[in-house]
Amino acid sequence: MTELDQHEQVNQEVEEEEDPSKRMALICWSSDLDKVWPVLILATTGAASGMEVDIFFTFWGLRVLQKSDKRITGKNWKQKGESLMDKGGADNLKLGKMHMAGMGTSMIKGLAKDHGVASPQDLIEMALELGVRFHPCQMTMDLYGLTTEDFIDGLNPVCGAAAFLDMAANADIQLFI
């Protein structure tokens, strides 16, 4: 190995570290419209500019992945009761603040439509097309009694917190939303 080769190798190693493909790992913990929006806007924006993006859907956030026409989910009365109170599906998201019995949510949805901000459903489709990886949380599925049948298509295999932390530790950006 000559000095020149070695020099080039060092440079290459430095360049590899600055590889342009950045990674982002998001936790979608909430099913509030005003939280799901930033998750999906950041994910699609990142993916569109070449980032690799993983989203871990957990706790209330798992409901975002539910098919919007599924009303009752779960295997026992506790889980079925919870699913009635905590309506799932990207069509049914409500603001976490100023929902005001639906008026606030409608108003913001109206403003979004007027100004060309895509709906959560459209953003989910866009994200999946752009290669964003959606990971449903195993533990939350067990808790709610949800099965993969209850979810929209195109998701990655179910995984746990350990698998997510592994993705996050190798990402350039991690956000809990």
Place this chain on the structure above:
Amino acid sequence: MTELDQHEQVNQEVEEEEDPSKRMALICWSSDLDKVWPVLILATTGAASGMEVDIFFTFWGLRVLQKSDKRITGKNWKQKGESLMDKGGADNLKLGKMHMAGMGTSMIKGLAKDHGVASPQDLIEMALELGVRFHPCQMTMDLYGLTTEDFIDGLNPVCGAAAFLDMAANADIQLFI
């Protein structure tokens, strides 16, 4: 190039990577007093210890940048209506929890004053003086019909999610608050 030169170059590259000037990128998503406080405390603390700090003000959080004496903003009735419900300005922030018709917010503000915790307005001034960069979110401005006239002075140019992700990917700390 001698071996020694090369060795020094390698060392220099390694040192440059460990440059002491760390970077932090924060998303201020909320206009709740109890969320705006940590944003501003982390930002000023970081900047005071030599960090480069960027804050992206988006969604409800954009209202923090509004002049406190502006009551109604927006260009049409939907936007004007929203601005009435969602009062802006750092003077008017309320707790997200235990607001209790103002009583909780007053109590916490009182405690903060007694214990020398700076108010949001003071922290904003301090942050700007310390060189913290405040970025208003373009999409949210369009949504609310806000113009740069509605904002306090000293802000960075309006930008979008893609620009923010770029800052975040190169930061050592990223937090969604």
Place this chain on the structure above:
Amino acid sequence: MTELDQHEQVNQEVEEEEDPSKRMALICWSSDLDKVWPVLILATTGAASGMEVDIFFTFWGLRVLQKSDKRITGKNWKQKGESLMDKGGADNLKLGKMHMAGMGTSMIKGLAKDHGVASPQDLIEMALELGVRFHPCQMTMDLYGLTTEDFIDGLNPVCGAAAFLDMAANADIQLFI
């Protein structure tokens, strides 16, 4: 120094950067059951897979560290009043959403028990045994008039935001929860 030595040194520096012991720095800002759970699940999962984990308990989140049998804390009527409204202790956490006068919280706690998800108290014990470092926030302690006497055992020394930012800037994962 021979070329070979130097080459090995470069390799070593690169390998050291990829040291397997990853670090995570979490901010526990909330005392809501549905936020404290993810903090503790991520912390214990990370620590169990070999990560070094620091948690900074601040604002509402500081109440999580309070002994569950302490009802009133603080040194003056403002602080005592706040402590009555904002009951502390890992036994007394309530959902931030769907608490429904206790019914929702009981239901979710019941589901968690049925599905082997550990309680916050158990997770705290587990975390401390796994070497997770719990850092109480100095400023919040002053605000609430809390003393180390009010807290559970096993905590790290009280620290401020600057110390936390230092940990966070050197961590692979930072999350504000």
